[in-house]
Amino acid sequence: MLEINYYLILSALLFSIGVLGVLVRRNAIIIFMSIELMLNAINISLVSFSSYLGEISGQIFVFMVLTVAAAEAAVGLAIIISLYRNKSTVNIDEINILKW
Numbered sequence: 001m002l003e004i005n006y007y008l009i010l011s012a013l014l015f016s017i018g019v020l021g022v023l024v025r026r027n028a029i030i031i032f033m034s035i036e037l038m039l040n041a042i043n044i045s046l047v048s049f050s051s052y053l054g055e056i057s058g059q060i061f062v063f064m065v066l067t068v069a070a071a072e073a074a075v076g077l078a079i080i081i082s083l084y085r086n087k088s089t090v091n092i093d094e095i096n097i098l099k100w
Contacts, residue, residue, distance in 0.1 A: 009047035014041035028083070028090045032076045039069045 013093045014037055021034030050058025084090055 003046050004052045011041045011045040011048070014038075014044065023058060025091045028080050028092055029094075031092070032073065033078070035076075036069060036073065039065060 005027060018034045018038035018053075021039055022031050023038065025031055025034065043065055046058040046062050046065070050056065050062075083095055088097055089095065
């Protein structure tokens with residue numbers, strides 16, 4: 001069985017890739033995918049800590065995070081579709097609908 005350090009390193013790498021995707025990319029769909037990647041990195045660390053400590057509370061919390069991630073994906077994609085219908089682009093720099 002692998003040590004907890006390997007899972008935490010994997011989680012940190014995935015979270016870093018997600019943060020880099022949010023900061024660098026300007027496509028709204030890529031940004032939402034990066035946010036989902038960050039949430040999955042958090043889930044990996046929660047499961048690894050739960051397994052290491054021998055408790056089930058971390059694994060139960062993962063189900064709540066997955067529920068929030070599913071709701072975020074549904075609402076986020078609905079917003080992206082409505083913005084695409086109005087502006088014909090998903091580029092964040094070209095969408096200025098909230099400005100006066």
